[in-house]
Amino acid sequence: xxxxxxxxxxxxxxxxxxxxxxxxxxxxxxxxxxxxxxxxxxxxxxxxxxxxxxxxxxxxxxxxxxxxxxxxxxxxxxxxxxxxxxxxxxxxxxxxxxxxxxxxxxxxxxxxxxxxxxxxxxxxxxxxxxxxxxxxxxxxxxxxxxxxxxxxxxxxxxxxxxxxxxxxxxxxxxxxxxxxxxxxxxxxxxxxxxxxxxxxxxxxxxxxxxxxxxxxxxxxxxxxxxxxxxxxxxxxxxxxxxxxxxxxxxxxxxxxxxxxxxxxxxxxxxxxxxxxxxxxxxxxxxxxxxxxxxxxxxxxxxxxxxxxxxxxxxxxxxxxxxxxxxxxxxxxxxxxxxxxxxxxxxxxxxxxxxxxxxxxxxxxxxxxxxxxxxxxxxxxxxxxxxxxxxxxxxxxxxxxxxxxxxxxxxxxxxxxxxxxxxxxxxxxxxxxxxxxxxxxxxxxxxxxxxxxxxxxxxxxxxxxxxxxxxxxxxxxxxxxxxxxxxxxxxxxxxxxxxxxxxxxxxxxxxxxxxxxxxxxxxxxxxxxxxxxxxxxxxxxxxxxxxxxxxxxxxxxxxxxxxxxxxxxxxxxxxxxxxxxxxxxxxxxxxxxxxxxxxxxxxxxxxxxxxxxxxxxxxxxxxxxxxxxxxxxxxxxxxxxxxxxxxxxxxxxxxxxxxxxxxxxxxxxxxxxxxxxxxxxxxxxxxxxxxxxxxxxxxxxxxxxxxxxxxxxxxxxxxxxxxxxxxxxxxxxxxxxxxxxxxxxxxxxxxxxxxxxxxxxxxxxxxxxxxxxxxxxxxxxxxxxxxxxxxxxxxxxxxxxxxxxxxxxxxxxxxxxxxxxxxxxxxxxxxxx
Amino acid sequence: xxxxxxxxxxxxxxxxxxxxxxxxxxxxxxxxxxxxxxxxxxxxxxxxxxxxxxxxxxxxxxxxxxxxxxxxxxxxxxxxxxxxxxxxxxxxxxxxxxxxxxxxxxxxxxxxxxxx
Ligand code: SRM
Ligand SMILES: Cc1cc2nc3c(=O)[nH]c(=O)nc-3n(C[C@H](O)[C@H](O)[C@H](O)COP(=O)(O)OP(=O)(O)OC[C@H]3O[C@@H](n4cnc5c(N)ncnc54)[C@H](O)[C@@H]3O)c2cc1C
Ligand code: SF4
Ligand code: FES
Numbered sequence: 001x002x003x004x005x006x007x008x009x010x011x012x013x014x015x016x017x018x019x020x021x022x023x024x025x026x027x028x029x030x031x032x033x034x035x036x037x038x039x040x041x042x043x044x045x046x047x048x049x050x051x052x053x054x055x056x057x058x059x060x061x062x063x064x065x066x067x068x069x070x071x072x073x074x075x076x077x078x079x080x081x082x083x084x085x086x087x088x089x090x091x092x093x094x095x096x097x098x099x100x101x102x103x104x105x106x107x108x109x110x111x112x113x114x115x116x117x118x119x120x121x122x123x124x125x126x127x128x129x130x131x132x133x134x135x136x137x138x139x140x141x142x143x144x145x146x147x148x149x150x151x152x153x154x155x156x157x158x159x160x161x162x163x164x165x166x167x168x169x170x171x172x173x174x175x176x177x178x179x180x181x182x183x184x185x186x187x188x189x190x191x192x193x194x195x196x197x198x199x200x201x202x203x204x205x206x207x208x209x210x211x212x213x214x215x216x217x218x219x220x221x222x223x224x225x226x227x228x229x230x231x232x233x234x235x236x237x238x239x240x241x242x243x244x245x246x247x248x249x250x251x252x253x254x255x256x257x258x259x260x261x262x263x264x265x266x267x268x269x270x271x272x273x274x275x276x277x278x279x280x281x282x283x284x285x286x287x288x289x290x291x292x293x294x295x296x297x298x299x300x301x302x303x304x305x306x307x308x309x310x311x312x313x314x315x316x317x318x319x320x321x322x323x324x325x326x327x328x329x330x331x332x333x334x335x336x337x338x339x340x341x342x343x344x345x346x347x348x349x350x351x352x353x354x355x356x357x358x359x360x361x362x363x364x365x366x367x368x369x370x371x372x373x374x375x376x377x378x379x380x381x382x383x384x385x386x387x388x389x390x391x392x393x394x395x396x397x398x399x400x401x402x403x404x405x406x407x408x409x410x411x412x413x414x415x416x417x418x419x420x421x422x423x424x425x426x427x428x429x430x431x432x433x434x435x436x437x438x439x440x441x442x443x444x445x446x447x448x449x450x451x452x453x454x455x456x457x458x459x460x461x462x463x464x465x466x467x468x469x470x471x472x473x474x475x476x477x478x479x480x481x482x483x484x485x486x487x488x489x490x491x492x493x494x495x496x497x498x499x500x501x502x503x504x505x506x507x508x509x510x511x512x513x514x515x516x517x518x519x520x521x522x523x524x525x526x527x528x529x530x531x532x533x534x535x536x537x538x539x540x541x542x543x544x545x546x547x548x549x550x551x552x553x554x555x556x557x558x559x560x561x562x563x564x565x566x567x568x569x570x571x572x573x574x575x576x577x578x579x580x581x582x583x584x585x586x587x588x589x590x591x592x593x594x595x596x597x598x599x600x601x602x603x604x605x606x607x608x609x610x611x612x613x614x615x616x617x618x619x620x621x622x623x624x625x626x627x628x629x630x631x632x633x634x635x636x637x638x639x640x641x642x643x644x645x646x647x648x649x650x651x652x653x654x655x656x657x658x659x660x661x662x663x664x665x666x667x668x669x670x671x672x673x674x675x676x677x678x679x680x681x682x683x684x685x686x687x688x689x690x691x692x693x694x695x696x697x698x699x700x701x702x703x704x705x706x707x708x709x710x711x712x713x714x715x716x717x718x719x720x721x722x723x724x725x726x727x728x729x730x731x732x733x734x735x736x737x738x739x740x741x742x743x744x745x746x747x748x749x750x751x752x753x754x755x756x757x758x759x760x761x762x763x764x765x766x767x768x769x770x771x772x773x774x775x776x777x778x779x780x781x782x783x784x785x786x787x788x789x790x791x792x793x794x795x796x797x798x799x800x801x802x803x804x805x806x807x808x809x810x811x812x813x814x815x816x817x818x819x820x821x822x823x824x825x826x827x828x829x830x831x832x
Numbered sequence: 833x834x835x836x837x838x839x840x841x842x843x844x845x846x847x848x849x850x851x852x853x854x855x856x857x858x859x860x861x862x863x864x865x866x867x868x869x870x871x872x873x874x875x876x877x878x879x880x881x882x883x884x885x886x887x888x889x890x891x892x893x894x895x896x897x898x899x900x901x902x903x904x905x906x907x908x909x910x911x912x913x914x915x916x917x918x919x920x921x922x923x924x925x926x927x928x929x930x931x932x933x934x935x936x937x938x939x940x941x942x943x944x945x946x947x948x
Contacts, residue, residue, distance in 0.1 A: 446925055518897050520915075803851065
């Protein structure tokens with residue numbers, strides 16, 4: 001007997017997920033899929049990333065061979081036009097007629113376009129498919145002002161995309177009195193509005209559009225209050241309309257405001273026809289998110305596999321992605337007193353608004369809104385969904401347990417019940433994740449993704465998955481040590497001691513003695529950094545264990561080109577040297593830019609040009625700037641007493657001395673310094689790993705500052721010291737860091753993790769509490785004495801130069817794959 | 833399983849063109865192929881040079897190593913550290929990518945790549 005046939009209409013996210021679930025559950029069906037779009041189902045949730053360079057193929061939900069491998073017949077670019085329920089057949093636009101036993105409608109939705117005069121004009125778009133984005137991108141190239149109609153979840157995402165496309169002026173038009181009216185309240189909206197403003201978005205609320213002006217092409221929007229906004233393009237994001245036209249034509253029951261009516265088994269009014277995803281209307285509601293659609297797919301698959309499962313509605317909590325501002329709403333966000341107790345926390349300075357709604361007895365969390373800081377979202381959502389009993393002072397949920405440390409966060413996740421849904425996209429519970437750790441020895445997020453699929457959807461649950469893995473391992477008594485990777489059971493510090501005591505010089509020897517396997521991209525650079533930190537040998541001698549940037553002594557960039565950054569100590573440079581940089585840049589067609597570190601970066605060099613470029617720079621007296629290494633970058637300086645009317649001492653001279661002293665030394669992460677001539681701090685020394693600021697009596701030394709994503713001010717290590725003392729403390733500080741920090745840990749993080757913190761560090765450096773002061777000074781002096789410009793060594797060594805050819809069998813040819821395009825008056829590497 | 837019929841061997845480069853325990857790129861016709869000299873294991877591998885993640889011609893500049901209890905050989909792309917099996921070309925970082933792999937033999941100091 002032949003297998004019953006399931007025909008799926010629509011190859012979107014939910015239609016695909018249905019196929020995936022069905023083939024993994026049962027081999028008893030023949031599956032045929034009709035898709036209207038020209039390509040395989042792709043990840044619409046991450047559609048905006050198409051603009052930031054993810055290709056259609058990257059976004060695809062499956063590999064090109066997946067359907068064939070699973071025996072699924074896929075007919076793309078061929079929408080179903082008619083369903084003949086009496087004969088149980090579908091008829092497609094290309095004229096194919098096929099018989100089904102079960103029919104699954106997964107036709108999704110389309111963007112709702114309001115009936116405003118002028119919507120047909122050129123320059124008006126919707127935001128739903130890859131083709132929509134291609135059209136927008138092409139048009140945006142010539143647009144100066146862009147607007148988005150609709151201030152909801154999707155509208156804001158589209159607005160951010162408009163900005164990212166480089167349109168200088170962007171507007172959001174919302175009909176309602178607040179942004180994201182379905183998710184957040186008016187106080188939250190006000191906070192969000194001011195945040196978006198700072199991102200460069202102009203927000204217009206309470207605006208209804210009368211018509212779109214312009215001849216054939218949009219030129220502006222005219223509102224009901226008669227005001228006019230000139231725009232060059234408009235993206236309409238005013239809601240979605242379920243695609244129910246096919247169902248309607250077939251006489252299936254449709255909701256009054258659209259959507260294919262389904263029961264809790266996702267059956268339509270015809271019991272052999274199902275509807276799932278955004279086209280389905282369940283209990284008066286269209287679920288415009290992907291997770292409920294996946295759940296619906298699971299319900300139908302269960303039904304076909306003769307397992308009883310029902311759809312019971314779905315949690316619509318959401319966290320906004322991409323926009324550069326955290327926004328989340330969960331559970332019952334809008335319930336108000338007296339039906340609940342509401343706690344609100346607002347910090348207008350930082351742009352943070354948080355609201356939580358708590359049951360009147362104070363026991364349970366009902367829902368809430370987070371703007372500006374949504375780190376707690378996952379845990380709060382779990383607290384609602386699992387009806388966890390709240391702590392006695394629920395405001396801790398908003399402010400974080402004050403005084404507690406972050407390890408508690410992990411404990412919170414472990415306290416969830418086993419059936420708590422952690423990954424809602426793939427419906428993976430806490431129990432399943434912990435089980436994977438216990439039963440299948442899964443210890444990394446990547447392995448967990450493979451094993452359970454948790455975290456492969458929107459990715460929002462990944463932090464929780466991490467905590468659960470670590471928490472379960474701890475609970476199992478598995479010793480969680482800071483080991484480097486699967487090849488070494490040692491921490492960086494332990495390995496450094498072993499290598500030093502046993503005087504080992506080569507990676508392979510380290511691996512043979514203390515590791516296993518053949519190493520990897522994690523432990524090789526760590527050992528390389530340790531070897532450099534101890535012996536300061538020329539790194540290119542062991543090139544293949546260096547991180548790619550260190551292997552080619554340059555930072556790799558888009559298109560596989562590299563950047564060239566000569567050292568300019570303290571930011572001081574002669575006119576002659578400036579001319580050399582300009583000449584070299586012109587000769588090799590490099591894009592030049594002044595960096596944030598007071599020097600000049602030359603971008604877009606072919607790998608095979610690097611030795612020649614450096615030869616010319618070195619001849620003019622330049623040295624490597626180590627912009628590629630985990631080593632000293634720059635010591636920024638202000639002009640100081642030489643020119644500045646406030647300057648107390650000569651900050652430039654000191655900065656140059658310090659930069660030259662520590663240049664080339666490898667460390668666990670990069671190192672940056674600064675020297676300011678007075679407390680006005682023009683060199684931003686307190687944002688650096690070490691900062692020196694002139695005082696009336698000498699210099700103040702600050703350490704462990706950081707810019708980057710989690711900025712942190714440096715802390716005072718010693719005040720009013722003279723230059724010599726300053727250098728001595730710096731020597732000790734830097735070497736202590738090099739010896740004890742974990743891989744890729746900046747000084748700020750290193751200090752944050754240090755038992756005893758700053759007072760401990762002061763004791764070690766100033767009071768020499770460990771008795772290692774002199775040793776540290778000697779060790780760093782050895783590194784200083786063995787300094788070499790690694791580019792000079794390469795330039796002078798033909799064997800090493802050879803390693804920079806792109807093709808080993810065609811040394812004179814450049815990589816034809818590298819493409820440039822014009823940008824202002826220079827060239828840039830082609831987008832990926 | 834691999835069938836070795838119809839494979840044409842092309843001389844790609846000399847063995848000492850490829851750094852020990854590292855890779856380099858060779859050009860065969862219009863194709864760019866990454867060749868790896870896994871000296872630690874006495875093995876050679878070849879794959880496409882293009883990283884499927886962001887279409888970058890760089891896998892030859894990636895770091896090689898091994899993964900798991902069976903020590904499966906792999907290469908990590910220098911850009912975003914996606915890793916690929918040198919045996920099967922499968923992406924080992926949880927994504928759905930697949931890269932081409934080629935048979936390699938070294939004879940008399942010359943490296944040959946087999947193209948089917
Ligand atoms: C060129 C430059 C931007 C510019 O045009 O101004 C730059 C460019 C890069 N930065 Fe930066 N950073 C530059 C100044 C900064 C600064 C400002 C400063 O140094 O005063 C910061 C914040 C200060 C700090 O580091 O604390 C900064 C914080 C980062 C971070 C975040 C570090 C952190 O601890 O969070 C990274 C990522 C990393 O290192 O892991 C980064 C990484 C990078 C990389 C290397 C990304 C990469 O891996 O490809 C960029 C490549 C540069 C290239 O290809 O040449 N860059 N970067 C600046 C070079 C300065 C220089 O002359 O060396
Ligand atoms: C920019 C953007 C951002 C989003 N962000 C999020 C988010 O952060 N979180 C979230 O949960 N959701 C988000 N969504 C919503 C999410 O993408 C949808 O919920 C999901 O795609 C719905 O899947 P579906 O299969 O029901 O519909 P779709 O993905 O729309 O697929 C339906 C498919 O059916 C095809 N079709 C229609 N009629 C026919 C026919 N007659 N014959 C053949 N084929 C037909 C359509 O062409 C389409 O390809 C976002 C959506 C967009 C556009
Ligand atoms: S830090 Fe002081 S010395 Fe330096 S430029 Fe500013 S005001 Fe002048
Ligand atoms: S380009 Fe290779 S990992 Fe991103």
